[in-house]
Amino acid sequence: EEQLVQSAAEVKKAGESLKISCKGSGYDFTSYWIAWVRQMPGKGLEWMGIIYPGDSDTRYSPSFQGQVTISADKSISTAFLEWSSLKASDTAMYYCARQTSWDDGLHVWGQGTTVIVSS
């Protein structure tokens, strides 16, 4: 079964760093893009950025450029989303999802990682 499994929920303080993960299985992890999507409490979906694990080609939404870092380690079929200094406004659910090309649909989704940041 093709799936993405995300790391567990995190509770952090403002100013701390954090790296959450998204592990792919059941398919060639290096041949598909992985997107990260934010959903703040009670709000809609926001596209954050995308990475191609095969060559680590990465693109960011202007809204998230410089605020987060997206990376991948193809040797362990895992993509990451990282913050160097969390803010209370980073409190949200974060999803990773897989797509074949930029304008392809997000066919496979992770279960989501809840991040709670206290001020």
Next chain:
Amino acid sequence: QSVLTQPPSVSAAPGQKVTISCSGSISNIGTNYVSWYQQLPGTAPKLLIYDDNKRPSGIPDRFSGSKSGTSATLGITGLQTGDEADYYCGTWDSRLNPGGVFGGGTRVTVL
């Protein structure tokens, strides 16, 4: 303010049909494929439609997608109580800083 515009809510009785619109521009819907997602309460989104009108395996044909110019539409026929959810359109935007974009979401209520 989302790049793609959806109505906040639509409603209909069981068995009826609803349509959800998604309005964009030439740089996103007008140029790239549109996808639609269903998010049931407390769950991750699920792909309903990709490439404007294709259904992944397992998605019933009660769900359909179409596109014309810079607008797309999701149709749901034979509405069921289990269809109560938030629905989002999404696509790629090919502007100077290209990236993915979503609509603001539409809550479907089964009366």
